[in-house]
Amino acid sequence: MNENTDANKNMNLLMFSGDYDKALAALILANTAREMNVNVTMFFAFWGLFLLRSPEKMTFENKTSYEKMFGMMTPKSPEDLPLSKMNFSGLGKKMLIEMMEEDKAPKLIDFLNGARKKGVKFYGCKLSMEIMGIKKEELIPELEIMEAKEYLQDALNANMQLFI
Amino acid sequence: MNENTDANKNMNLLMFSGDYDKALAALILANTAREMNVNVTMFFAFWGLFLLRSPEKMTFENKTSYEKMFGMMTPKSPEDLPLSKMNFSGLGKKMLIEMMEEDKAPKLIDFLNGARKKGVKFYGCKLSMEIMGIKKEELIPELEIMEAKEYLQDALNANMQLFI
């Protein structure tokens, strides 16, 4: 197959789950797609948003009590995300990370930074952010806010879409 | 982008999970898509079917013991569904619902009724219903029964498909 056949195609990922292992899979696909010159849109909604938080940017300003409590109970950075299964209070994840290190595989944060450098487009779901009380300045700086309608316009015209 | 570019496109959602938060995301997409004149098919299988139950329509007639027991142990209405994570025996869900109310966001049931009014097409998976012993009359009245083959015919010709 011609190496360039897929260049300028579009992949749209709806990042819903906020699991460490699913985020890893999605970011490996995003990095690989960019290396193939495929355009990549990642739309983060609900739990997916926690992949883009960093602890030093957390704020309590202009948040309701529920929003503050919710912000404290949820993962504060990519490395904080749980596994989708066999997490065992973090033990299962520790084992996965050890196995990744033995294979010299990059970490989740490396794949995230790779995706940022390679031009993956990052969007945050407006409604999710309003409901959960997550502010734009708490997330990675290049993130843009997007409504469901704009997500659909992108997804309906992409060559593939996944709900992750 | 022309507002009508996406009119008459097709979105196909396979509703598998039966989680409150995932159902919310799917129904927000379904409502938004209909407002864009995108055709929407929702195919409910396995746990997804519990989104369409209502307690007052539950029946025990013509069910085996396992089917009766299963019907009792599973969610009886949309508002009964658990969160996909951080449910904490319902406490996490209560917190999410309080945050939604603070933002005056519609409830899950409102999005479901909106989707029904806007002409989303609802299908129930024949095999799942037979195995779980769920009867057509226990679900929303406009639901039609569909086999896997018909789902695939719709999905293969849609502009986007998600497994939720």
Place this chain on the structure above:
Amino acid sequence: MNENTDANKNMNLLMFSGDYDKALAALILANTAREMNVNVTMFFAFWGLFLLRSPEKMTFENKTSYEKMFGMMTPKSPEDLPLSKMNFSGLGKKMLIEMMEEDKAPKLIDFLNGARKKGVKFYGCKLSMEIMGIKKEELIPELEIMEAKEYLQDALNANMQLFI
């Protein structure tokens, strides 16, 4: 609709979760698609790989301690997979299987063998297998190893893609 309209279309399934019920749904779709002469690619990554293990092929050779431990803690065959919800240490799954038997529905292993006979293409994710220490000879013999790039080339050109 013409029976043959969808022949030679392509369906691509990314099998990530390793849940009994989701594997059942995916394999029912894969079998049905093949009966419609739709080409089917199943790409197994992370937990999804455990669907293709058999206990008699397990090996401990050339595995690190973590890989050995991980191999012991994870499902050893299709019938070993847990439900995605209401598993209740296997009780929920037992109930589902009893209900399937009452309806004379085939078992998961039957759907898997059906998919193999009908020419579904099985691929294992190279990186996942390296990290988890799963060897090619531990899985079904027709499985081929594939990188993320090859998965994307297939998926971007398919008529539908699901992340399961």
